[in-house]
Amino acid sequence: MKLLVIEDNTETAAYIAKGLTELGHVVDHAADGRDGFFLVGASRYDVAIVDRMLPSRDDLSLVKKLREDGVGIPILFFTNLGGIDDRVEGLDSGGDYLDKPFAFSELLARINALARRLAICTTETLLRCGNLEIDHLKRTVTRGGRPIDLQPREFTVLECLMRDAGTVVTRAMLLEMVWQFNFDPKTNIVEIHVSRLPSKLDQSFGTELIHTVRGSGYVLRAQE
Amino acid sequence: MCFVRKSRILRSTVFRLAATYVVLFAISVLALGFVAYFAISMTLIHTVDAHIEDARTALQDDYRSGGLSRLLVQVNARLKDHRSNALLYLVLDPNGMTLAGQLPIIPKRSGWSYSDYIEKETDNDVGSLRILLTPLAGGVRLAVGADLEQVEDAKDAVANSLLSAFFAVVLFGTFGGIALSLALLRRVDTIRLAAGAISEGDLSKRVPLRGNDDDLDRLSRTLNHMLDRIAGLMESVRQVSADIAHDLKTPLARLRQRLEAAERTSRSAEDYNTAIDTAVGNVDEILATFSALLRIAQIEARTRRAGFRDVDLSNIVTTVVEAFVPAAEDAGQSLATDISDDVHVFGDSELLTQMIANLVENAIRHTPAGTRIAVKLRSDESGVEASIIDNGLGVPESERLRLFQKFYRLEHSRSTPGSGLGLSLVKAIADLHDIAIEVQNRKPGLAIVLAFASGPVRLPG
Numbered sequence: 039m040k041l042l043v044i045e046d047n048t049e050t051a052a053y054i055a056k057g058l059t060e061l062g063h064v065v066d067h068a069a070d071g072r073d074g075f076f077l078v079g080a081s082r083y084d085v086a087i088v089d090r091m092l093p094s095r096d097d098l099s100l101v102k103k104l105r106e107d108g109v110g111i112p113i114l115f116f117t118n119l120g121g122i123d124d125r126v127e128g129l130d131s132g133g134d135y136l137d138k139p140f141a142f143s144e145l146l147a148r149i150n151a152l153a154r155r156l157a158i159c160t161t162e163t164l165l166r167c168g169n170l171e172i173d174h175l176k177r178t179v180t181r182g183g184r185p186i187d188l189q190p191r192e193f194t195v196l197e198c199l200m201r202d203a204g205t206v207v208t209r210a211m212l213l214e215m216v217w218q219f220n221f222d223p224k225t226n227i228v229e230i231h232v233s234r235l236p237s238k239l240d241q242s243f244g245t246e247l248i249h250t251v252r253g254s255g256y257v258l259r260a261q262e
Numbered sequence: 263m264c265f266v267r268k269s270r271i272l273r274s275t276v277f278r279l280a281a282t283y284v285v286l287f288a289i290s291v292l293a294l295g296f297v298a299y300f301a302i303s304m305t306l307i308h309t310v311d312a313h314i315e316d317a318r319t320a321l322q323d324d325y326r327s328g329g330l331s332r333l334l335v336q337v338n339a340r341l342k343d344h345r346s347n348a349l350l351y352l353v354l355d356p357n358g359m360t361l362a363g364q365l366p367i368i369p370k371r372s373g374w375s376y377s378d379y380i381e382k383e384t385d386n387d388v389g390s391l392r393i394l395l396t397p398l399a400g401g402v403r404l405a406v407g408a409d410l411e412q413v414e415d416a417k418d419a420v421a422n423s424l425l426s427a428f429f430a431v432v433l434f435g436t437f438g439g440i441a442l443s444l445a446l447l448r449r450v451d452t453i454r455l456a457a458g459a460i461s462e463g464d465l466s467k468r469v470p471l472r473g474n475d476d477d478l479d480r481l482s483r484t485l486n487h488m489l490d491r492i493a494g495l496m497e498s499v500r501q502v503s504a505d506i507a508h509d510l511k512t513p514l515a516r517l518r519q520r521l522e523a524a525e526r527t528s529r530s531a532e533d534y535n536t537a538i539d540t541a542v543g544n545v546d547e548i549l550a551t552f553s554a555l556l557r558i559a560q561i562e563a564r565t566r567r568a569g570f571r572d573v574d575l576s577n578i579v580t581t582v583v584e585a586f587v588p589a590a591e592d593a594g595q596s597l598a599t600d601i602s603d604d605v606h607v608f609g610d611s612e613l614l615t616q617m618i619a620n621l622v623e624n625a626i627r628h629t630p631a632g633t634r635i636a637v638k639l640r641s642d643e644s645g646v647e648a649s650i651i652d653n654g655l656g657v658p659e660s661e662r663l664r665l666f667q668k669f670y671r672l673e674h675s676r677s678t679p680g681s682g683l684g685l686s687l688v689k690a691i692a693d694l695h696d697i698a699i700e701v702q703n704r705k706p707g708l709a710i711v712l713a714f715a716s717g718p719v720r721l722p723g
Contacts, residue, residue: 118556139549141542191584217585219559221616222550224684227624230588253539 039084039153040064042076044100045116046089050138054087057142058149062215071100078104078111085152087145089138101133112152114145143254145209150205165200170239170247172200174221179239186238193215195231196239199248199258208255232256276446280439291431295424299579302420306413307392311374319347325398330361333404337362349408350391365407369395372403390414409437449478453485465493506555510548511681517544530551554683561690566610573611576603577638579648582618586626594631597622605641607714609695617691619649620684621710629654633707646714651656653707662701 041063045051048069055065068074071211078086080180088100104111116138133149134255163174169182177193179186188196198215209228213219216231239247249257317340325333337351342364351363358368366379372395379389393407449472456469468489469482524537560566583599590597608613616639625635633654640647657665666689692699696715701708 142548217581218615219585219619220612221619222621223585223619225586225589225626227585227589230592231585234588257661260692 039149040066040082041085042066042068042074042077042086043087044068044071044088046070054145058146061146064128064224073099075103083111085112085114085149087114087116087149090118102237112155113154114148116140141254143206144210147206147208147211147255148207151202151207151211152207154202165197167200167203167258168245169243170200170260181239181243188235189236189257191231192235196235196258199256201210203258203260206251206255206257208231211255274443275449277439277443280435280442284435284439287435288428288432290425291428293462295421295428297657299417303413303417306416308393310408311394314349314392314406314408316350318394318396319406321351321404321406322396325402325404330400330402333398333402349406350667352405352407354403354405356435358627361402363405365391365393367391367393367404369393369405371395372397383634385686398681408666414475440713446478453482457485460489465489467495479676488700503556509551513544513548513551517541517548520544551683555685558683558687558690561613561687561694564694566613568598568606568693570610573609573614574604574640575607575614575646576601576605577647578611578615579637582615583637585619586622590626590635593626595629595633595635596625597626598634598636600636600638600640602640605639605646606645610691613691613694617688617712618648620688621712624684625650625652625654625710626709648712649709649715651704651707651709653704656703656706656708657701658701662703665701666699 041058043051043054043065045054045067046069051067051069055067058065066081068076068077074086074088077083086104100115104113106114113133115135116136117131118138134152134256136145136148165172165174170179171181172179172193174197177190177194179193194216195212198212210222212228212232213222217227232250236246236248245261247260248260249259251257314402322335324336328335328542333353337353340349340351350365352365352368353361353363353544354368355361366389367377369375369377375393375395377391377393379391390410391407392410393405395403395405399401453469456467459467468486471479471482471486473479506581520537523539524534524541524550528537571626579601583597583601587597622637625633629635629652633652635650635652635654637649638649666685689699691697692712698715700711700713702711
């Protein structure tokens with residue numbers, strides 16, 4: 039992927055760039071909003087990672103400008119610790135937030151999710167992974183043609199994992215998407231909910247679909 | 263000093279008010295005086311006129327019945343009457359010759375007239391006469407007059423007393439105003455001195471009260487309330503700083519020890535990885551504490567109110583409970599609900615979600631296995647009420663009111679992880695939404711009742 043990091047703190051920017059480059063991504067760095075805006079205009083990026091306290095050009099007007107110019111680039115916004123007031127009005131489906139300081143695995147998962155969300159058509163009703171199929175409209179799940187009975191919340195958890203099948207979905211992302219929790223409860227409710235899925239999905243199939251990524255989250259992957 | 267004091271009185275609000283009032287009052291007294299003066303003058307003249315007319319009518323009748331001789335007899339008889347309010351008479355023949363009586367001035371036209379004359383026998387005083395000249399049959403003319411000296415005296419007396427009253431008003435008003443200003447200035451000065459002392463840093467100082475519950479007393483009481491609040495805030499800031507120092511120092515010190523120990527004892531890459539993972543976990547805990555503190559501060563700044571909108575509280579509570587049901591089951595507890603449908607409130611859905619989640623989570627984490635927890639939401643005319651009820655350990659009565667303080671944790675929950683900020687966050691969110699929180703000891707167990715002040719939002723249609 040080609041990524042743009044707009045971040046004025048050079049140490050943080052270098053840390054992000056190094057981590058992402060090691061994973062094979064191409065990373066450009068802009069130290070302020072104006073440079074960032076020129077870079078976005080010059081070449082095509084999959085995701086822009088934007089810090090909330092940028093000098094020179096207010097990050098809000100940067101987002102607005104990027105949106106107005108029809109550059110539908112997904113933006114990952116850094117918000118400050120506990121930053122409930124940092125949410126940007128009008129940052130629609132093409133954007134996500136991440137509290138700073140963050141875990142690198144969280145950053146990576148969100149970048150992947152943003153890039154994928156742009157790539158696949160979001161209105162797709164039928165999702166498939168191996169022999170597991172879910173119908174978003176009818177809200178039905180089948181594996182190998184056999185229907186599986188899930189509770190509504192379990193269905194939503196599975197749907198989130200399916201949409202980003204193959205990439206890691208973190209606990210925080212699941213909390214936001216399934217329960218609209220923009221905070222981290224002390225109880226491991228995500229683990230408890232996800233741990234109930236395999237018994238329903240994998241019964242008599244033998245192969246596991248949901249894999250836990252230690253210290254980060256979950257990935258839905260069909261073993262070939 | 264004296265000059266300063268004088269100029270302060272002149273500049274004081276109450277003195278200016280008093281001065282304005284004195285001027286307005288003086289103008290009214292003056293206007294009233296003029297009206298009274300003219301009304302009294304008119305009445306006096308009318309009395310004189312009536313008196314003259316009565317005499318004229320009687321003499322006219324005499325002339326008609328007894329002719330000129332009878333008229334002259336009657337006039338001469340009346341002239342001998344030397345009562346103080348005696349009238350003046352004059353009878354003229356058709357040629358203008360005086361037949362009887364005397365007037366200092368002879369009017370030319372018939373009817374009413376005023377005439378001024380010089381009193382020769384006294385000190386050339388100007389006298390004033392009211393005269394009624396009546397033509398009688400046969401060319402004879404009868405003049406009846408009255409000296410207006412008494413009337414003028416009466417008018418002068420009225421004018422004098424009104425003027426005295428006017429000066430008295432001005433005098434009393436001015437001195438009263440100064441006295442009032444001084445009294446008020448003295449009280450304002452006590453407030454000012456108290457406020458000055460507080461600005462200088464003596465937060466224990468309070469404005470003295472008189473105890474008569476007048477407006478200054480009430481103002482002082484409001485000021486004292488404000489000062490109590492400020493002192494309370496200062497105290498809580500001091501408390502929180504101390505708590506932060508303590509609650510963050512402990513995990514940081516532990517982290518440092520672990521890192522040092524890892525450096526000394528680790529033999530393999532695996533050892534190092536384990537140490538780093540533990541350290542990252544510790545740092546995350548510290549960051550979570552920071553995050554909660556910053557969140558509370560942001561919520562307390564009340565800027566979030568601008569983003570308030572209609573929120574489906576039934577939906578929020580249901581989602582939160584659903585999220586925690588498996589956790590409760592794993593902990594051997596039951597989580598029951600009694601949630602009315604379509605309860606809407608005006609608020610911030612993200613924060614309300616966190617508030618309910620913190621309360622439910624708190625009930626699960628601080629009660630033993632086997633506890634029954636119930637979450638209720640209902641809406642009626644009296645408002646929206648949500649409650650989280652358990653039959654667990656409850657809290658000691660003495661600790662009940664301290665539950666929502668920052669970093670407050672019961673002794674027995676010191677062992678379970680957590681920042682002690684969960685309920686403070688709940689309190690901050692509740693305050694932002696004007697929600698009253700009531701903590702009830704149910705023996706056994708605890709009920710936390712949230713009463714929404716905003717009331718239910720009625721959906722159009």
